[in-house]
Amino acid sequence: MNPVSRLLTLRKLGIGANRAARRRVIFNIVLITLVVSILVLAQIFVVSMSRGIADKWALLADGHLQLYVDKRQPMIEHPSIETIDRVGEVNALLYSPDKNQMVRVKGVEQSYFNDSRLAQLTITQSENASPSTLAKIMISTTLAERLAVKIDDRLALMLVSNDAIRAQLCIIGALYDTGYHELDEQLVFCDLDFLEHLFTSGVTVYYEVLTQERNLETVKGDFERAGYMATTWKEQNPALSGNLETSRQAVLAVMVAVAILCGYFISELSSQMVEDDKARIATLHLIGAQPQVVRRAYWTAVMVITTVSIALGTALGILFARQLPPLLATIAARSYSALSFYLLDFPIRVPVLDLSIIASVLFCVSAVSVHLSLRRVSAIDALSCVRFD
Incomplete structure (x- = not known):
């Protein structure tokens, strides 16, 4: 210079x-x-x-990938996969004594809430839960406020289909909060066996796959080449994504x-x-x-x-x-x-x-x-x- x-x-x-x-x-x-x-x-x-x-939507609502698998079709393994969980899903009406709400009921197994999913929500359970033979469901604090209910209160879960109207009395076993009201106000968790037993053919059963977001398309392509029908959470929710x-x-x-x-x-x-x-x-x-x-x-x-x-x-x-x-x-x-x-x-x-x-x-x-x-x-x-x- x-x-x-x-x-x-x-x-x-x-x-x-x-x-x-x-x-x-x-x-x-x-x-x-x-x-x-x-x-x-x-x-x-x-x-x-x-x-x-x-992340909340992918981990709790749909999984990163949804696999629709025939029971006779073996599940493949992939190094990028964190977990594969069998879940069931049905839309139903949830009734409290005063109000009702259309919800998405998701049946899951006990292993569903792993560390990744637990990091996305806060679960509150009753310290002195009263024994009951009724099926337990977990709703969000947002939904509980809307229906004016709390833990251990009873709700009626009703599915309206072309065949019949099926209703089931349930008890609130726990409350969860993800912090995202758009998700909380529509998602209800229950036991998968209970859901399949109650609604039988009305339940859509599939497998949720958790993986890294950056590997999503790669994992999907591998499943499709193996003969699986797979969709991503973005394809399931195009408006949101x-x-x-x-x-x-x-x-x-x-x-x-x-x-x-x-x-x-x-x-x-x-x-x-x-x-x-x-x-x-x-x-x-x-x-x-x-x-x-x-x-x-x-x-x-x-x-x-x-x-x-x-x-x-x-x-x-x-x-x-x-x-x-x-x-x-x-x-x-x-x-x-x-x-x-x-x-x-x-x-x-x-x-x-x-x-x-x-x-x-x-x-x-x-x-x-x-x-x-x-x-x-x-x-x-x-x-x-x-x-x-």
Whole structure:
């Protein structure tokens, strides 16, 4: 780098400059850092919530894969599979003394609630359960509030089919809470043997497969090549999966747009630097400094400030995001009605690709806009500036 350009760059970064210049540099870094940290925090929040909803739906509602297998067809093994569980499902009406609700009844075996599934919900059981010969079901706290019932209360489970109306008196053995009301208000768990015995041909029996989301399509393809009929949870719930992906992309587009505006602000920073240093730039022109040398010095200084701010803002946004779970848990505990349809219990995931896109857009827009704004350096009237001094 040219010695003049290096000296000018260091001065614009506050190195060897007066206190006012250093304060100006620090102020700009803090301002850009705060903007970037907010962008990062917002994107992490939306992506984490979307993936949290997807995990709860896949683990508790449908499984990552659903296999419809003939009883005579042997079950294959796959290294990416966590568990394969036989489940039954039927739609029914759930009656309390005062209200009723259409629900999705899911019959499961005792091994169904493994560690992965238990991590997605909280189960509350009665400490002094009264003995009963009635079949036990597990409903959500959301559904219990809607039906005005509690643990050990009795409910009527009714299936309406083309053949007949079958009703069964049940007792609430436990309550669960996933934190996602959209799922809680429709899903009821019971014993698979009870469900098959009560509803016989009305029950749809299939196998739920748990695997890693990244291996989903690979595992599905392997099952299909082996002759199985397999569907993913996304295919079972196209509206939900589509909405989650659309939400992520929409928020990413908004964050990119804000990053572009931030890049424009950074170009204004370079313009202000040039405006403040018009006399100094004019003097450099008079002593023979080339305009491109001056432009390079200012461009380098602004881009160093931008790069440092992006790095600090990204780190700060991730740090803020890591502190969200306790805050969200406190908000969820207060049961604000306006937030009842939002998931507030989810692990924080850092979307590296999304954050890279936001940072890259901000850096590139800043580089281009700063380069364009610095063209005015060549147009500074040296004699005029000197005369004003």
